[in-house]
Amino acid sequence: MTNISRSPFTNEIEQAEPPRKFSMSYFTSFKGDEDPEKHLKHYQSAMILYRNNDDLMCKIFTTTLQSEAQDWFYTLPPQSIRSFNELSLVFTKEYSSYHSIKKKSNHLFNVKKNPKESLRDYVKRFKAEKVRIVGCNDSMARATFQKGLPADYPLFKKLIMKEDLTLANSFTLAKKHALWDKAL
Template identity: 80%
Template structure:
């Protein structure tokens, strides 16, 4: 990767391929064109997943995630997944029930 350290686009694409699970879901919720460089991506990632990250939510928090009237279904699903990613050891039955509600 040292050979490509000056190619931000390539570095970002390679980084994205290493993500799995909740982290990959989080990555796909980033607003389009919000990352301008690999340094930006590194900073956002570090803030999200550092040990100083805010306390995780409980699963009942998902029942408060409502679709805004002007929000597209696609944007709502992205936001819902981002909130679900904040929950530690979340059983799938609770997010499913919250999403259906």
């Protein structure tokens, strides 16, 4: 049994009992290598019915921590956490370097096809970068995809000739072009 005086939680939190009909939800685990705010949002959404029970919010949150994150929790000074807000604050402060960096649409202008890169790999890399941009404009993404190709590349010329293409159509054309290249 855990020695209450050594817990990072106050005695009040440690001794609190869960509500009678409380059943544990499934939570994604936090290991210390991802965005802490994203983890907190997921946790708070899952615990929406119990958000007014601060003691329970604290105690259950610690069950979502694994590996390094769980080790970190037990390095907190004994009885230093008095509320879920305090726990959230120290948690996000500790793991703030793992915040997702939100990229803007103009980030795609930096994605260029490397000379030795296959068309398939370029498309794959471009798609991966596009996914990281929330609300990316399709026509701007299509233009940056095209601009990322070398001007003397055969697909570049085909894309220029068809101004009304969507990004999905451009990817389909790229796929056909990549298959045609393999046939040669």
